[in-house]
Ligand code: ADP
């Protein structure tokens with residue numbers, strides 16, 4: 001069974017002053033296989049963020065269907081929230097919260113009782129146990145990115161979605177983030193990530209869908225795709 005099934009997905013943003021409506025997705029269909037690392041590759045403005053924000057239930061679609069584990073997100077609004085952890089591109093923490101507090105609050109948001117929260121375990125998984133009680137504003141960019149991943153995993157979602165996880169990071173941190181994604185996938189998490197680096201998609205993903213101007217122009221196992229380029 002597919003983890004996520006997307007059919008004929010269309011998204012039109014209403015225009016604002018001076019701009020007409022924008023067709024950001026023009027009828028996109030694909031499946032994210034269970035247990036895979038799936039890459040959405042494309043240039044800026046292609047529609048990648050729109051696509052994953054719709055999957056995660058953060059943006060409304062115009063038409064088409066999205067199913068998570070076979071359940072239509074239109075029929076079950078909690079579906080996306082429970083099944084997907086999303087790592088946004090922008091880093092958004094209260095600067096005076098500590099990593100431990102960030103994770104505890106997120107656990108509270110999901111209604112997970114204190115006894116069942118896994119904040120310590122998650123800090124360890126992203127190698128931030130030493131920074132447990134530091135203010136978030138004092139963390140390096142790489143530490144913040146790792147904390148974002150831990151935050152997305154608080155409710156143990158089976159699917160993790162990352163929006164440009166390594167945009168603007170240095171080579172060493174990119175390797176660390178790749179490793180972390182690999183470890184989570186090895187534990188059974190299905191991963192969907194967007195990227196505009198072919199190298200990143202090649203390194204991490206078993207399957208790559210290429211999106212451009214709101215259209216899917218390829219969707220293949222990585223080894224086949226790389227052979228074509
Ligand atoms: P709000 O609609 O609350 O002002 P935004 O600041 O996100 O929120 O949007 C301001 C305007 O800019 C909106 O009309 C929106 O459609 C447009 N807009 C927002 N994000 C983008 C984007 N990434 N690309 C193009 N236009 C955008």
Ligand code: ADP
Pocket residue numbers: 013014022023024042043044045046047048049050051
């Ligand atoms: P990508 O993630 O591939 O860079 P996006 O999904 O952010 O692409 O954007 C796809 C298209 O939709 C772009 O043309 C962008 O300007 C437009 N867009 C994105 N968000 C909004 C918005 N809130 N309002 C209007 N247009 C938007």
